[in-house]
Amino acid sequence: MENLTEGYLRALGESEPQRRDQIWSLLTTTESQLTDQFNRFTAEFSRLDPSLTRVSRIAVGLPFAHQLFPSAAFDMRRALLVHAQGIDRAVRNEAGRDARDKAFTLSAELFLMQHTCHWFCKSKTVASARMMARHQTPYDQLVASVSPETRKAYLALVNG
Numbered sequence: 001m002e003n004l005t006e007g008y009l010r011a012l013g014e015s016e017p018q019r020r021d022q023i024w025s026l027l028t029t030t031e032s033q034l035t036d037q038f039n040r041f042t043a044e045f046s047r048l049d050p051s052l053t054r055v056s057r058i059a060v061g062l063p064f065a066h067q068l069f070p071s072a073a074f075d076m077r078r079a080l081l082v083h084a085q086g087i088d089r090a091v092r093n094e095a096g097r098d099a100r101d102k103a104f105t106l107s108a109e110l111f112l113m114q115h116t117c118h119w120f121c122k123s124k125t126v127a128s129a130r131m132m133a134r135h136q137t138p139y140d141q142l143v144a145s146v147s148p149e150t151r152k153a154y155l156a157l158v159n160g
Contacts, residue, residue, distance in 0.1 A: 001110055004030050008103040024099040031091045031106065038113075042084040046077045053077045055120050057158065074157050076120045082157060083113035086150030095147065108145035111135055112154070115142060 007027045014020040045053070053076040089095075090106040097105060111131065118127035128139045143151055 001034060001114075004034060005107055005110070008107060011103070012100065021099075027103075034110075035088050035091045038087055039084050042077075042080045045080055048077065050075065050077070055079070055116075056123070057160065058123075071160070074160070076116070078157055079116050079120075079154070080113075082150060082153045083109065083116065085153075086147055087113065089147055089149060104145065105147060108142055109147070109150060111137060112142045112146050112150070115139060116158075 004027065007023065007030060011020050011023040011027065014023060054073040055076050057072045057074060086109045087106065090102065090109050093102050095105075115127045115131050118130050124139075131137055131139060131142065143154065146154070
């Protein structure tokens with residue numbers, strides 16, 4: 001993921017169109033590998049017991065919150081599936097975006113997936129703070145920047 005985002009920044013900073021196109025072309029392999037890797041991870045994670053994959057919608061980390069308030073939780077397996085589909089859609093470029101816009105959308109898809117993983121491990125508040133610290137990107141901006149399909153499915157899941 002880091003190699004891909006660094007590659008995007010390198011391509012965006014390249015002033016020579018021919019060199020920039022060459023970098024974009026090289027990144028397609030990295031995008032495909034990342035998609036394949038994430039799809040494998042999602043398939044493996046989907047085999048976990050549902051009791052282990054609950055994520056509390058409560059903004060702060062409360063021990064056993066997902067057990068005490070099951071309606072205030074969502075299934076991380078479903079979230080990873082939403083992210084896998086969004087990443088795959090962005091890599092295949094179903095919307096026909098130019099290279100710059102494709103990179104922006106795929107980066108947003110990856111960062112939102114990273115946010116969800118941090119949310120699963122800690123809390124939504126911690127995940128949002130990490131996103132601000134690492135990428136200077138607020139949660140609402142991440143959600144607004146992913147594809148419309150991802151945004152709709154993601155919000156339906158995490159908002160209940």
